[in-house]
Amino acid sequence: MKRRDFLKTVTGAAAGAALPGPAIWSAAKADARSETLLIVSESGPNNLDIHGVGTNVPGYEVSWNCYDRLITHEMKTGANGVPYYDRDKFKPELAEDMNVGDMSVTFKLKKKATFHDGAPVTAKDVKWSLDRAVSVGGFPTFQMSAGSLTKPEQFVIVDDNTVRVDFAKKDRLTIPDLAVIVPCIVNSELVKKSATEKDPWGLEYTKQNTAGSGAYQVKSWTAGTEVVMERNENWVGGPMPKIKRVIWRMVPQSGNRRALLERGDADISYDLPNKDFVELKDSGKLNIVSTPYSNGVQYIGMNVTQPPFDNPKVRQAVAYALPYQKIMDAVLFGLAKPMFGGTGGTEVAWPQPHKFNTDIAKAKALLAEAGYPNGFETTLSFDLGFAGVNEPLCILVQESLGQIGIKTTINKIPGANWRTELNKKVLPLYTNVFSGWLDYPEYFFIWCYSGKNSIFNTMSYKSPEMDKFINGAVDAAAIGDTPTYDKDVRGFVDLAYTDIPRIPLYQPYVNVAMQKNVSGYQYWFHRRLDYRALVKA
8 A cells, every 4th residue: 555545544544534645745746745734633623712712721832833923932951952942941932032120021022023923013002912812811811911911901002013011910820921921912904804792712714724823834734634724824932834735634543643753644643542652662763752741730629619529538539449559550651750659758849749659458448437338429531632541540449449339331522522611610520631731839729729710720620728828929930939838838738639629640741753854843831732842954
């Protein structure tokens, strides 16, 4: 079978339909091939706009590459020798320069910056975009508030080319929060044409179309099948990318993704089962990069507003029943950092291990003390978009909980619906991964444990004592009060592990498999690919 035919067959079968191969393969020109990147992954975006309702993690990748922000991070060398974003250092992207004052920061825009349709990027677009981010509600608005960016009045047009952001208070997260994916700059005049009274921010239009000034533009998108992006030849946000065209295909079966890589038909895949990564690493035919998620954990969450998980002893019983080491060995093949069985004192760090270990006798005793000597029935939910890890993990958890009388029905939720279902906060028991974009302990806790009850506080956990620790750490960080900061960080970690509304299992690794002729991979806080730095020999 010819390579082109193999590609068509295997990706077509995987997607459930015989899809025609993209035109680039029939052209078969070496130069075009070197400028085209073919990525295969388990699932794809459900929305092209980071401000959209329920935009999933693959959607972040589109936004990152197709939109600019005012500023971005500098890079440094990570522990594994891979370029890694520098948490504390920033450089202009759409801005030409950044002038930080005591209670504001002023940005001058690059004069040659244009949107994909050729319209100039103006201060008016910047203000409209930032107003949109703080006003649209849900995830984007909460993200902005994490850096004390909450009101449209904070974004001031100085002149056509200059914007000022006024600080609501001293907060060390404000500047970093302007470099994440959410405060992206949108072509306001273009999007406003599609806005309606019911949809004032034009979210229906941007769900299907990119309206940015970024390095790439979506040329076509077939949900669940393929995204095709092309380079913006007028991009001024950084050095012109070497990759001209990105074809990102959804290939649900991991065996097919691996076959495409091994035959050289795909350039990159980053969500194979860990067993495959270990085997591919050993074979030495591909470049395999493994990097721990910054500020991230995979966890078992319990809805503390629903019986029986409103009982701390039930939650502790579950924590003692989980098969931690089996998950590390049989699902992750060692490619993760354990977050269980901690023996030392609490550190001023996150993530860090809790003290629980698998102890079935102790789990049974706690369940009996809680009034459930015979256990109970519940559902255990996971995101089918990342089934490679989630499914075997849930099967092991189901077996282990069964030993203490907790009978679970596994609930597989399609990736496109996962975020929406999770945000309803009705799932009693589930596994999920959360990684904080700003790599500070208090930032993770603002999202996941604060009584503000963000969408990622999936347990609906509220504790005035917890809020006091989190707010204390934020305030102490703003003025450099290290002793108070350290005390409050230890306080919120200890309380999280006493009340145990969610049980960290491990800190995952981002594993990326690439052909030997692909270079330039960088690790970013959002864990997705940055096409702008990738090069194909």
